[in-house]
Amino acid sequence: MARLTTHVLDTARGRPAAGLTIDLYAIGTERLKLATAVTNPDGRVDRPLLEGAECKPGTYELVFHAGAYHEHIEAVRPSGAFLDLIPVRFAIVDGGHYHVPLLLSPYGYATYRGS
Numbered sequence: 001m002a003r004l005t006t007h008v009l010d011t012a013r014g015r016p017a018a019g020l021t022i023d024l025y026a027i028g029t030e031r032l033k034l035a036t037a038v039t040n041p042d043g044r045v046d047r048p049l050l051e052g053a054e055c056k057p058g059t060y061e062l063v064f065h066a067g068a069y070h071e072h073i074e075a076v077r078p079s080g081a082f083l084d085l086i087p088v089r090f091a092i093v094d095g096g097h098y099h100v101p102l103l104l105s106p107y108g109y110a111t112y113r114g115s
Contacts, residue, residue, distance in 0.1 A: 002095035003048040004056035006062060008039055012105040013073075016043025018105075024044065024049045032085040034060075055098075061101055063087045070106050075076040082107050 004024075008017035017039055024035040037045040048055075049062075065083035083104075088111050092098055099114035 002050075002052060002097070004050040004055055004060070004076065004092070004098045004100070005045070005048050006031065006033060006100045006102065007042070007044040008102045008104055009043055010073075010105070011103050016041065016105055017069060018043060021065040022049075023063040023065075025061040025063065027061055027069075031049055031061070050092075055092065055095065057092050059089065059091050061086050061087050062102075064102055064109075065106070066109070071106075083109065 005008040006022060008020050009015075018039065018041045020039045022037050022039065023033060026032045026034055035049050037049060040046055040098070064086040066086050069082035070081045070083070083106070086102065086109055088100060090098070090100060097115070098109060101114045103110045
């Protein structure tokens with residue numbers, strides 16, 4: 001079944017990043033917000049961000065609210081986080097499962113197409 005999922009791991013703390021806000025946008029002639037979700041205690045969202053017929057080919061962007069997350073867990077100085085919003089733009093080309101995880105620390109991140 002076609003679907004888009006994500007999860008966030010806090011590599012500095014060695015655990016899932018719970019309570020991190022993620023926005024999903026469709027990118028076309030305009031940038032259209034499709035959904036907002038917050039990660040659960042396992043660092044995942046409770047349901048796919050796109051599923052079935054709504055998971056169609058196109059360009060999408062996940063925006064991870066890393067700055068607010070790090071300020072909330074007090075992992076950064078009160079003067080602000082190095083990373084604030086992390087956009088990850090990607091393409092869905094078929095009806096498969098697209099999993100876009102984020103490995104996060106206060107001063108860096110990595111992402112990839114997971115399974």
